[in-house]
Every structure is written in structure tokens, then in C-alpha cells.
Amino acid sequence: MQTTMSKPQSSGPEALTSEAERQIAAAWAGVKDHLPGPAPLTARREAAFRRFEAAGLPHRRVEEWKYTDLRALMRDAKPLAQPPGEIGTVRARAAGAVLAGVDVRRIVIADGVLLKEASDLADLEPGLSIGSLADALGSGDAEVTSRLGAQSPAEKDVAFALNTAFMGDGAVIRLAPGATVARPIHLVFCFTGPVPATVFTRSLVEVGAGATLTLVESHEGPDAFDYQVNTALDLVVGDGATVDHVKIGTEGSAALHVATLTAALGRDVTFRGMVFAIGGAAVRNQLFVRCDGAHTNLMLAGATLLKGRQHADATLVLDHAIGGCQSRELFKGVLDGDSRSVFQGKIVVRPDAQKTDGKMSSHALLLSETAEADHKPELEIFADDVVCGHGATAGALDEDLKFYLMARGIPRKEAETLLIQSFVGEAIDTVAHEGIREALSAAATRWLEARQ
Amino acid sequence: MSLLEIKNLQVSVEDDRQILRGVNLTVNPGEVHAIMGPNGSGKSTLAHVLSGKDGYAVTGGEVLLDGADLLAMEPDERAAAGLFLAFQYPMEIPGVATMTFLRTAMNAQRKKRGEAELSTPEFMKRVREEAAKLSIDPEMLRRPVNVGFSGGEKKRNEVLQMALLQPKLAVLDETDSGLDIDALKIAAEGVNRLRSPERGMIVITHYQRLLDHIVPDIVHVFFNGRIVRTGGKELAHELEAKGYADYEQEVAA
Numbered sequence: 001m002q003t004t005m006s007k008p009q010s011s012g013p014e015a016l017t018s019e020a021e022r023q024i025a026a027a028w029a030g031v032k033d034h035l036p037g038p039a040p041l042t043a044r045r046e047a048a049f050r051r052f053e054a055a056g057l058p059h060r061r062v063e064e065w066k067y068t069d070l071r072a073l074m075r076d077a078k079p080l081a082q083p084p085g086e087i088g089t090v091r092a093r094a095a096g097a098v099l100a101g102v103d104v105r106r107i108v109i110a111d112g113v114l115l116k117e118a119s120d121l122a123d124l125e126p127g128l129s130i131g132s133l134a135d136a137l138g139s140g141d142a143e144v145t146s147r148l149g150a151q152s153p154a155e156k157d158v159a160f161a162l163n164t165a166f167m168g169d170g171a172v173i174r175l176a177p178g179a180t181v182a183r184p185i186h187l188v189f190c191f192t193g194p195v196p197a198t199v200f201t202r203s204l205v206e207v208g209a210g211a212t213l214t215l216v217e218s219h220e221g222p223d224a225f226d227y228q229v230n231t232a233l234d235l236v237v238g239d240g241a242t243v244d245h246v247k248i249g250t251e252g253s254a255a256l257h258v259a260t261l262t263a264a265l266g267r268d269v270t271f272r273g274m275v276f277a278i279g280g281a282a283v284r285n286q287l288f289v290r291c292d293g294a295h296t297n298l299m300l301a302g303a304t305l306l307k308g309r310q311h312a313d314a315t316l317v318l319d320h321a322i323g324g325c326q327s328r329e330l331f332k333g334v335l336d337g338d339s340r341s342v343f344q345g346k347i348v349v350r351p352d353a354q355k356t357d358g359k360m361s362s363h364a365l366l367l368s369e370t371a372e373a374d375h376k377p378e379l380e381i382f383a384d385d386v387v388c389g390h391g392a393t394a395g396a397l398d399e400d401l402k403f404y405l406m407a408r409g410i411p412r413k414e415a416e417t418l419l420i421q422s423f424v425g426e427a428i429d430t431v432a433h434e435g436i437r438e439a440l441s442a443a444a445t446r447w448l449e450a451r452q
Numbered sequence: 453m454s455l456l457e458i459k460n461l462q463v464s465v466e467d468d469r470q471i472l473r474g475v476n477l478t479v480n481p482g483e484v485h486a487i488m489g490p491n492g493s494g495k496s497t498l499a500h501v502l503s504g505k506d507g508y509a510v511t512g513g514e515v516l517l518d519g520a521d522l523l524a525m526e527p528d529e530r531a532a533a534g535l536f537l538a539f540q541y542p543m544e545i546p547g548v549a550t551m552t553f554l555r556t557a558m559n560a561q562r563k564k565r566g567e568a569e570l571s572t573p574e575f576m577k578r579v580r581e582e583a584a585k586l587s588i589d590p591e592m593l594r595r596p597v598n599v600g601f602s603g604g605e606k607k608r609n610e611v612l613q614m615a616l617l618q619p620k621l622a623v624l625d626e627t628d629s630g631l632d633i634d635a636l637k638i639a640a641e642g643v644n645r646l647r648s649p650e651r652g653m654i655v656i657t658h659y660q661r662l663l664d665h666i667v668p669d670i671v672h673v674f675f676n677g678r679i680v681r682t683g684g685k686e687l688a689h690e691l692e693a694k695g696y697a698d699y700e701q702e703v704a705a
């Protein structure tokens with residue numbers, strides 16, 4: 001385990017030297033005049049691409065990407081994905097099975113395209129609207145374009161900038177003030193093939209004051225297929241709203257997946273976020289969360305289960321702009337084989353954010369000698385009357401506990417499974433929706449049963 | 453055939469320090485043996501080695517349970533073969549509900565013995581009955597194993613597990629430590645209910661007090677890694693009066 005505290009550093013302009021960087025630049029040249037959106041957005045796309053051009057892909061000398069060297073991980077950049085054909089559409093309709101049996105409203109986004117005919121768009125609850133980003137950009141919806149990526153720290157991130165440059169489609173969900181949607185909305189993202197490609201998706205979710213919403217995203221694709229996903233979600237939450245966000249990462253075994261969540265939270269908001277990461281070869285989940293109003297209550301949890309040579313990075317920037325908010329972060333990783341997990345958590349408390357109460361913890365359970373966990377907590381506190389802390393642990397299963405279970409007749413593997421389940425269970429239990437919580441538990445159990 | 457035969461058992465821990473120095477003990481079905489000895493004499497080590505805990509090196513001797521080589525089995529296999537250890541220090545297992553733990557243990561043993569799993573109502577009925585006999589609050593069973601339990605509750609939870617698992621041979625390691633007299637009586641009654649002509653028990657204790665409630669057939673004095681004297685239940689009273697001083701002299705001599 002490594003625990004380091006460090007200040008971010010900016011990287012200077014660099015030429016696009018790697019194969020992947022040159023391929024991205026070529027893709028941009030080919031597509032930039034055909035991307036949807038009004039003139040102001042075109043300028044923002046252009047500016048975002050310039051950021052990439054100046055810095056290149058994030059690499060290990062970029063502090064925020066220290067443990068996830070995207071430039072090294074991307075040997076090439078796959079061509080931009082084509083919309084799904086007939087077979088792809090059939091596959092997309094079957095996707096999202098991780099929530100089979102849970103009553104959700106499915107919105108299917110396959111190979112970067114929102115498939116209206118495969119989505120449940122009928123009988124929307126009062127106050128709820130769901131559309132595609134491509135339509136919103138195509139019709140020049142000024143509100144949508146102004147909301148996209150309006151959060152500044154995320155804008156500096158090159159992976160997110162690439163999403164802004166290339167974004168084509170995704171979901172646009174709006175919930176009117178005071179509206180309550182009991183049935184969770186499930187954004188079903190999938191890559192269907194038939195050849196490895198790059199998918200950029202961008203979604204925008206606006207929750208009005210006092211409204212209530214549970215939003216799930218699941219991401220999947222075929223195994224042993226080195227496709228690349230860059231997905232982003234901008235979440236804007238009005239005063240007094242209650243939002244649950246659960247992201248389930250079950251990408252195929254060779255996939256590269258980079259996801260950005262930006263969240264701007266008003267006052268008196270209750271926000272619970274969960275990142276469940278189980279699939280993919282290399283995964284980065286970056287969360288930029290800003291508390292703009294007082295008395296907001298935030299719970300961010302993560303459960304990661306990795307094996308083989310999987311790599312998963314959860315990087316969190318939590319910005320307390322206003323005081324009196326409470327935040328809790330609980331990230332748990334179970335690491336088998338040669339896998340590696342990264343947790344970087346930064347809590348910023350601005351000078352005006354007095355009475356901020358923040359507690360962050362990350363724990364890794366190492367099931368093999370060769371697994372690795374890196375934790376990097378950072379506290380940047382500019383106010384004096386705050387309570388903030390962090391804790392990190394990494395270790396193997398407790399042999400004494402295992403012996404206690406075995407002495408009662410429970411075989412070794414079953415004893416390990418029980419202990420691992422209880423370890424990740426603490427994070428999974430933060431999910432408020434019972435059906436979704438049980439689906440995550442079941443996914444963790446399947447993962448454990450597949451261990452030999 | 454004897455239920456348990458320990459023959460000249462010798463055990464060391466890391467750095468080759470020998471803890472057990474030739475333990476010999478035979479337990480027949482229906483017998484309750486007490487092992488009394490001072491702190492640090494190796495009583496818990498014996499209990500741990502019998503149940504298969506890692507970290508001990510058996511350097512000599514053998515142990516047979518029902519004629520089978522106990523030391524060749526994994527801890528879970530020993531449990532399924534009928535061995536039960538009530539721990540001196542029961543473990544707290546955060547995140548694992550007591551009910552889940554009990555059911556997993558019972559069904560794992562049944563499965564290994566080729567018996568059918570218990571149905572949920574049958575399991576619940578047995579747990580409720582046994583818990584009531586031990587004055588265990590059903591609310592406690594919903595909590596994670598031993599987490600937030602008092603010392604007495606932990607020990608009663610051990611006796612509950614023994615009652616549910618119905619072992620052939622039970623080893624109770626200082627089940628009396630940390631208990632007040634009422635808790636001690638409840639635990640002892642629980643143990644006494646399990647006495648039967650088929651079952652053997654080894655009651656390890658430091659004080660004679662427990663043996664007023666669980667009256668043994670045979671008492672052994674354990675000193676410096678082996679049994680130095682064996683007698684009837686009156687031996688416990690003699691030890692209580694005289695302490696272990698005689699044995700210390702013997703070892704020194």
C-alpha cells in the first residue's frame with residue numbers, strides 16, 4: 001500500500017507523440033465538422049480538443065493520473081464507433097441484465113447512440129422528460145449546451161475534454177421541481193461490436209428543487225474485445241432534492257473505460273453515489289462533486305472487485321464551496337491475482353465553507369501476494385472550523401476470523417467468501433434502493449463464486 | 453473404541469519453542485474430562501492444535517478421533533467429523549449476521565456428512581429453541597457475529613453453537629473466564645444438557661469454580677506442556693486449596 005499526500009501539478013504543453021494521440025487527432029480532423037451542436041458549442045469542442053492537443057493523453061507525470069497512465073494504457077485509439085446494426089440492436093435490448101428483476105425504466109444507449117425504440121419512453125411520470133443528447137444539440141437547446149460540463153475542475157481534465165470534443169449522443173433527463181420518480185431510471189450503456197471501436201457518450205441530468213430520483217448506469221460489452229469507452233454524466237441537482245446515483249461497471253474483459261461524473265449540488269440536497277466496478281481491463285472513474293449550497297448531505301461509496309490483470313481507479317474531487325455540508329466517502333476494493341486498485345480522494349474546503357464535516361476512508365482487501373492497492377487521500381482545507389479526516393487500510397483476509405469460521409465446519413473457500421462479502425457489503429449497503437442493492441450483492445456473489 | 457486418543461503429542465511454535473511436551477490423553481464416549489493448569493502452560497495451544505489452527509508445528513505424536521487421523525484433516529473437516537472448540541476468545545466478525553453464520557455452519561457440516569440441508573423453518577425453530585434455553589435475546593442473533601456482545605454473551609453464543617452443531621467431542625477452553633456467577637450457571641447448564649453417553653467433553657479451566665457446575669469424571673493437571681497428574685473430581689478441590697506450587701517444584705527438581 002502507498003499513502004501519499006501531494007499537491008497537484010500542472011503539466012506543460014506536449015506534442016502528440018504516441019500512436020493513440022495521433023489517431024485521436026486524425027479522428028478529430030475527420031469528424032469535427034459533422035458533430036452536432038450550435039456555434040457556441042462548436043467553439044467549446046474546439047477549445048476542449050486544443051487542451052488535449054496541448055497536453056496529450058494523461059500520463060503518470062500528471063499528478064491526477066499518476067497511477068493510471070492513460071498514454072501507456074492506450075496502445076492505439078480505436079476508430080469512432082458506428083451506430084449499431086440489426087444484430088447490435090438485438091444485443092442492446094438484452095443488455096443491462098445485471099438489474100434483471102428490478103422494476104426500472106430502461107434507456108438504452110448502444111455504441112454511443114440512444115436507441116429510442118429499445119427504450120421505455122412511454123408513460124413518463126409527471127415532471128419527467130427524457131430525450132437524446134443528439135436531438136438537444138441538433139435543435140440547439142441553449143440550456144443543454146450551457147449546462148454541459150459547466151463545472152470547472154473537470155474541464156481541465158483531458159479525458160473529460162476529449163469527451164466534450166467528441167460527444168455525440170447520450171441521455172438528457174430533466175425532472176421538474178418537486179417531482180418524485182419512484183421507479184429508478186436505468187441508463188443501459190453497451191458496446192455491441194462487431195469490431196473494436198471508441199465510444200463517446202455524454203448525458204445530462206437535471207433534477208429540480210425538491211425532486212427525488214434514483215439513477216442507475218450500467219456499462220457492458222463483449223469480453224476479449226479491446227474497445228474503448230469515454231463516458232460522462234453531468235448532474236445538476238436543485239435545492240432540497242434527493243438523488244441516488246449508482247454506476248455499475250461490467251465492461252468486457254479487454255475494455256478500456258474512462259468515466260467522468262460531474263455533480264453540482266444545491267443546498268439541503270441528499271446525494272448518495274455508488275461506483276461498482278467489476279469489469280473491464282482498465283477502468284477510471286473520476287468524480288467531480290461540488291457542494292454549492294449549505295446543509296447538503298453526501299455519501300459516496302465504491303465497491304471494486306478485481307482479478308487477473310485488471311486495473312481500476314476511482315478518483316474523487318469533492319469541492320466544498322459553501323459551509324455546513326456533510327460528506328462521507330467509503331471505498332472498498334477486493335483485489336485478486338495481479339490486479340491493482342487506485343483510490344485518490346481530494347476534499348477541498350474553501351475559505352467560506354465553515355462547519356464542513358467530511359470523512360473519507362478507503363480499504364483494500366488483498367487476496368493475493370501480487371495484487372496492489374494505492375491510496376492517495378488529499379485534504380485541501382482553507383477554512384478553520386471544520387472536521388475532516390481520512391483513513392486507509394490494506395491487508396489480507398484475517399486468518400483468525402477464517403479459522404473461527406472453518407472451526408465451525410465452513411470450508412475454506414466458503415469462509416473466505418463470507419468474509420469478502422461482509423467486507424464489500426458495507427459499501428454496497430449504502431445503496432438505498434433495495435432491489436438495486438440486492439442486484440449488486442448478487443453480482444459480488446457471482447464474482448466470488450467464480451474465484452477458484 | 454476410544455472417542456479421542458492423544459498420544460505423545462509434541463508441538464512447537466515459530467522459533468522452535470516447544471509448547472506441548474508429550475501430551476497423552478484418552479477420552480471415551482460419555483466422559484467429561486477437566487484439564488486444569490496455570491496460565492501459559494499450553495492448554496489453549498492443545499485446543500488450537502486439536503481444531504487445526506495454523507501456526508503450530510506438530511513435531512511428534514498423533515491424535516485419533518474415532519480412530520481417524522485428526523491432524524491430517526482441515527479445520528472444517530475436523531468439525532464435520534464431530535469436533536467442536538468453544539473458544540477462549542470468540543472472534544467478532546463484522547458484517548456477517550449471526551443467523552447467516554449459524555446456518556452456513558450447520559449446512560456445511562450436514563453437506564459434508566451427506567445429509568440434506570435444513571429447511572428455513574426447521575433451522576429457525578432449532579435456533580429459537582436453543583437460544584431461549586440459554587437466555588439469548590433473539591435480537592442478538594440478527595447482529596453480526598459477536599460484534600458488540602458482552603463477554604458473557606460471547607461465551608453463551610459459543611454454547612449455542614455447540615448445542616446446534618451437536619459435536620461428538622467438545623473442547624471448552626475457559627468457558628468460565630469473564631463470566632459472572634449467573635452467566636456461568638446458564639452456560640454450565642447448557643453444557644450439562646449436552647452430556648450424553650455418546651458424547652465426550654474436555655473442559656479446560658483455570659479455576660475449580662466451573663467444575664462445581666460441570667462436574668467432571670476425570671481431572672488432569674496440566675503443567676509446562678503436558679499432563680502431570682490424573683485423578684477424580686476431588687483433585688480439582690485439592691488444586692484449588694494447594695495451587696500449582698508442588699508441580700513447580702517437581703519441574704524445577
Ligand SMILES: Nc1ncnc2c1ncn2[C@@H]1O[C@H](COP(=O)(O)OP(=O)(O)O)[C@@H](O)[C@H]1O
Nearest residue numbers: 465466471490491492493494495496497498507
Ligand atoms: N502462536 C503462538 N506463537 C508463539 N507463542 C505462542 C503461540 N501460542 C501460544 N504461545 C505461547 O505458548 C505458551 C502457552 O500458551 P497457551 O496455550 O495460550 O497457554 P494457556 O492456555 O495454558 O494459558 C505461552 O507461553 C504462549 O505465549
Ligand SMILES: [Mg+2]
Nearest residue numbers: 495496540626
Ligand atoms: Mg488459554
